[in-house]
Amino acid sequence: MAALTLKINNKNYTVEADPKMPLLWVIRDIVGLTGTKYGCGIAQCGACTVHLDGVPMRSCSLPVSAVGNKSVTTIEGLSEDNSHPVQQAWITEQVPQCGYCQSGQIMAATALLKKTPLPTDKDIDTAMQGHICRCGTYPRIRKAIKTASTLMTQKASN
Amino acid sequence: MSTLSRRNFIKLSSLTGAALTLGFYSHGKETTIVKADTAESLGIDLNAWISIDTSGKVTITNHRAEMGQGSFQSVPQIIAEELEVDLNAVNIVFAQGNNAKYGSQITGGSSTIRGSYKKLLNLSATAREMLIEAAANKWKVPHSECYAENGHVIHKPSGKKFHYGELVQEASKLTPPKHVKLKLPEEYKIIRKPVPRQDTPLKTNGKAIFGMDKRLPGMLYAVVERNPRFQGKVKSFDDTETKKVPGVKHVIPVKTSVFATFREGVAVVADSLWAAMQGRKVLKVEWDDTGFEHLDTEQLYTRMNESLTKPGLSIRTQGNAKGVFEKSDNKLEAVYETPYESHSCMEPVNCTAHYHDDMVEIWGPIQGPDWVQDFLSPLLNLPKEKIVVNMTFLGGGFGRKAFMDYPHEAAIISKEVKAPVQVVWTREDDTTQGPFRPGMVYGCKGSLSKDGNITSYALHTAGQNMDHQWLNANKEAYNNSGSEGFLETYFRSIPNYDFSDSPLDVPIPVMWWRSVYASTNAFAMESFMDELALKAGKDPLAFRRQHLHDERYHALADKLEEVSGWKNRKKNEGYGIAITECFSTIVGEVVKVSKKSDGKIKIDKVWAVMDCGWYVNPDIIRQQVEGSIVMGLGAAITHATHFKDGKAVEQNFNTYKQPRIIDTPEIEVHIMDNEEKAGGVGEPSLPPFAPALTNAIFDLTGKRVRKLPFSLDTV
Numbered sequence: 086m087a088a089l090t091l092k093i094n095n096k097n098y099t100v101e102a103d104p105k106m107p108l109l110w111v112i113r114d115i116v117g118l119t120g121t122k123y124g125c126g127i128a129q130c131g132a133c134t135v136h137l138d139g140v141p142m143r144s145c146s147l148p149v150s151a152v153g154n155k156s157v158t159t160i161e162g163l164s165e166d167n168s169h170p171v172q173q174a175w176i177t178e179q180v181p182q183c184g185y186c187q188s189g190q191i192m193a194a195t196a197l198l199k200k201t202p203l204p205t206d207k208d209i210d211t212a213m214q215g216h217i218c219r220c221g222t223y224p225r226i227r228k229a230i231k232t233a234s235t236l237m238t239q240k241a242s243n
Numbered sequence: 244m245s246t247l248s249r250r251n252f253i254k255l256s257s258l259t260g261a262a263l264t265l266g267f268y269s270h271g272k273e274t275t276i277v278k279a280d281t282a283e284s285l286g287i288d289l290n291a292w293i294s295i296d297t298s299g300k301v302t303i304t305n306h307r308a309e310m311g312q313g314s315f316q317s318v319p320q321i322i323a324e325e326l327e328v329d330l331n332a333v334n335i336v337f338a339q340g341n342n343a344k345y346g347s348q349i350t351g352g353s354s355t356i357r358g359s360y361k362k363l364l365n366l367s368a369t370a371r372e373m374l375i376e377a378a379a380n381k382w383k384v385p386h387s388e389c390y391a392e393n394g395h396v397i398h399k400p401s402g403k404k405f406h407y408g409e410l411v412q413e414a415s416k417l418t419p420p421k422h423v424k425l426k427l428p429e430e431y432k433i434i435r436k437p438v439p440r441q442d443t444p445l446k447t448n449g450k451a452i453f454g455m456d457k458r459l460p461g462m463l464y465a466v467v468e469r470n471p472r473f474q475g476k477v478k479s480f481d482d483t484e485t486k487k488v489p490g491v492k493h494v495i496p497v498k499t500s501v502f503a504t505f506r507e508g509v510a511v512v513a514d515s516l517w518a519a520m521q522g523r524k525v526l527k528v529e530w531d532d533t534g535f536e537h538l539d540t541e542q543l544y545t546r547m548n549e550s551l552t553k554p555g556l557s558i559r560t561q562g563n564a565k566g567v568f569e570k571s572d573n574k575l576e577a578v579y580e581t582p583y584e585s586h587s588c589m590e591p592v593n594c595t596a597h598y599h600d601d602m603v604e605i606w607g608p609i610q611g612p613d614w615v616q617d618f619l620s621p622l623l624n625l626p627k628e629k630i631v632v633n634m635t636f637l638g639g640g641f642g643r644k645a646f647m648d649y650p651h652e653a654a655i656i657s658k659e660v661k662a663p664v665q666v667v668w669t670r671e672d673d674t675t676q677g678p679f680r681p682g683m684v685y686g687c688k689g690s691l692s693k694d695g696n697i698t699s700y701a702l703h704t705a706g707q708n709m710d711h712q713w714l715n716a717n718k719e720a721y722n723n724s725g726s727e728g729f730l731e732t733y734f735r736s737i738p739n740y741d742f743s744d745s746p747l748d749v750p751i752p753v754m755w756w757r758s759v760y761a762s763t764n765a766f767a768m769e770s771f772m773d774e775l776a777l778k779a780g781k782d783p784l785a786f787r788r789q790h791l792h793d794e795r796y797h798a799l800a801d802k803l804e805e806v807s808g809w810k811n812r813k814k815n816e817g818y819g820i821a822i823t824e825c826f827s828t829i830v831g832e833v834v835k836v837s838k839k840s841d842g843k844i845k846i847d848k849v850w851a852v853m854d855c856g857w858y859v860n861p862d863i864i865r866q867q868v869e870g871s872i873v874m875g876l877g878a879a880i881t882h883a884t885h886f887k888d889g890k891a892v893e894q895n896f897n898t899y900k901q902p903r904i905i906d907t908p909e910i911e912v913h914i915m916d917n918e919e920k921a922g923g924v925g926e927p928s929l930p931p932f933a934p935a936l937t938n939a940i941f942d943l944t945g946k947r948v949r950k951l952p953f954s955l956d957t958v
Contacts, residue, residue: 086489103489103517110517114464119456120449122638124589125670129896132589160449172447179439182866183311184446185453185589185638210905217896219589219639220311221873222866223907 094162104150120160131216134189160188174233182220266292299408310640313863325367327391377413437862454608469508484525490518502712537889547684547705550745562739567699571690581763582883590638591673596653597663602629608637610645618647642755680756681707685767695779728761758926761825765930769821807833817943821931826923856919875932
């Protein structure tokens with residue numbers, strides 16, 4: 086057990102945890118933010134994706150001790166009121182079915198759009214292929230990323 | 244999601260006249276709509292109900308599970324239509340398990356809408372008429388001069404209006420009318436519209452509470468090391484190292500009911516899930532694996548193939564298929580194989596239970612809360628009302644979460660450790676422990692007349708029968724759902740047919756998997772139709788049309804032909820078609836394939852046409868069709884469960900590979916508009932995908948795929 090200070094969604098948390106505990110379980114079971122999901126535990130499905138200084142990471146396979154001073158963003162940190170353009174686009178295109186994987190999908194899409202504001206179909210497929218959706222919402226994820234891209238570019242030019 | 248006690252709610256609001264609450268009272272085959280206070284005074288239980296309070300807020304119970312299929316949206320959409328309220332004014336509460344009140348709650352067989360839409364329409368129209376009557380009484384004007392709109396009753400001649408909330412007190416004193424007039428489809432304002440789902444915003448900001456997100460004060464977490472073979476026992480275990488792991492509180496053996504058998508394991512209970520997982524890693528268990536077969540996939544399929552050589556149980560016959568086939572000089576035989584599959588919902592199986600004071604409260608991703616009560620009552624020796632089952636959102640269900648083993652496991656662990664417990668199955672547990680979709684082998688025989696009509700058709704299935712797993716099951720009886728997806732489509736135009744089954748009796752637990760038997764039956768049925776069409780020298784779509792028996796099917800085939808451009812196929816494109824009916828819905832799909840520059844096959848596009856009769860929300864239908872096709876794609880080309888030495892081989896997504904965004908073709912969905920009886924929506928688009936794909940591959944390459952899964956890269 087060790088006392089660690091984590092910056093999650095711009096808030097500092099001091100947690101007592103086994104340094105080997107993956108960040109996922111610290112976020113869910115100690116900090117109590119349950120929007121980040123467990124899917125496979127071996128970085129195969131992307132349900133646990135969070136941002137570490139803006140970079141998408143599989144929190145199920147990242148020991149909490151490796152986070153250091155980096156800033157963690159979870160789905161709750163994107164926006165609580167669904168005001169983020171990617172969340173808006175997800176609602177517009179009615180992407181979620183069961184919804185379980187969508188936190189991870191949204192975090193990956195947000196990171197993609199930050200790096201590549203106008204992604205091609207190929208950019209989208211490449212960036213999102215690490216994420217499994219058993220409900221098969223992939224066609225709508227493609228659409229929603231394009232919609233979010235439009236929303237974000239409009240916002241930037243306003 | 245808040246849950247509130249129905250009984251307390253009614254007592255608080257209805258008896259004080261502060262609400263109009265209506266529900267169904269079912270007696271025998273009759274259903275009557277009654278008010279809550281009437282029900283209370285007669286001591287009868289109301290089924291699914293709606294309630295309008297003095298502020299005009301409408302609360303309805305959703306008696307079915309929300310696992311992605313959209314019942315969270317479509318049930319209120321039906322109610323808002325006839326009640327004449329804004330959909331956003333409707334508050335939805337998940338019902339607790341109670342089939343005496345709600346009727347069957349099992350969310351399966353694509354039954355939520357088709358099973359209850361007429362009752363829901365009547366219920367909401369009854370409430371509306373009572374509110375209009377109340378307003379007419381207050382104004383002392385004829386009922387016919389008033390109408391309801393957007394939560395108000397309006398007096399047409401004067402323009403006066405009352406808010407529903409102002410009328411509930413008066414309305415709750417009225418007797419519900421026996422007959423109400425329902426809207427005609429052309430009058431619908433909310434039904435048939437692609438209204439956005441109300442659960443969507445909860446699923447884009449992390450607020451939706453799934454089973455694994457349930458938290459209770461003092462809750463412990465458990466993982467269970469279960470015998471990797473399905474009927475093995477725990478011989479002994481050594482928890483010395485486990486108990487040294489900080490946070491581990493208890494290590495206990497557990498024995499869970501799985502159909503007529505048991506699953507044995509050892510639970511590690513800790514103050515965090517991580518600690519429980521660490522404790523499990525160092526747990527040593529010795530298993531007793533005697534008394535049942537340790538099978539390999541090869542043995543299973545050898546047995547199924549062998550059983551096709553002997554007569555099976557007769558499902559349905561007409562004429563003399565055998566005689567006609569033997570005498571025919573224009574005939575065909577083929578055998579098809581489909582694999583065992585894991586459900587692999589994105590939310591792995593989990594359940595939270597709190598056993599206390601001779602009762603148990605359960606929360607979880609559960610498809611059939613009433614089934615959990617029925618199943619656990621004798622096992623826990625508790626009356627059903629002492630088993631309170633709460634549904635959370637389900638991170639996928641697909642049939643897996645209709646099985647009751649995991650609530651049982653959570654309940655017995657909570658009872659043993661005397662604390663609320665959340666039991667989480669790791670992805671590996673979820674992938675390897677079943678119940679699985681059964682693997683199947685199909686023997687098909689068909690003969691043709693000179694003009695290309697089918698003169699005889701025989702289909703012999705071999706595989707595990709889900710109904711045969713229960714204690715004292717009649718293994719000579721045929722399970723009717725086993726023929727889902729192949730009996731309806733063509734048989735009325737075939738003079739001689741014979742459907743038979745050879746059940747396989749092995750110790751692997753099997754369970755419904757999205758579209759159940761149709762998910763595999765359609766592959767054999769629609770592949771063989773293609774082979775027969777070729778043998779008859781006919782176009783596969785024309786050959787099917789020739790054997791389809793009614794207008795509804797013909798309209799669907801025409802639509803599919805038109806939207807897919809079937810007649811204008813280009814030389815380097817392969818087109819395949821399949822049409823299946825299951826859960827009272829017909830779906831036809833056309834898949835287009837071509838070759839990439841490296842010669843490997845790619846899927847360019849899928850067209851799907853669904854005829855589900857009366858329907859609620861076209862966008863939810865599109866979601867379900869798209870999702871079913873992607874899931875069908877997985878079962879066709881990316882994953883299968885194999886067994887070796889009695890254990891499942893594939894353990895996680897690295898070997899049980901899922902279709903991904905990059906594998907997903909463009910999907911175009913069309914819905915037939917008619918007023919036929921409502922059919923299912925969540926499942927029926929899955930079955931036709933695999934045969935439409937393999938038929939397209941044959942069209943392009945001349946290679947016939949008769950075994951799933953296969954690789955697009957090596958076909």
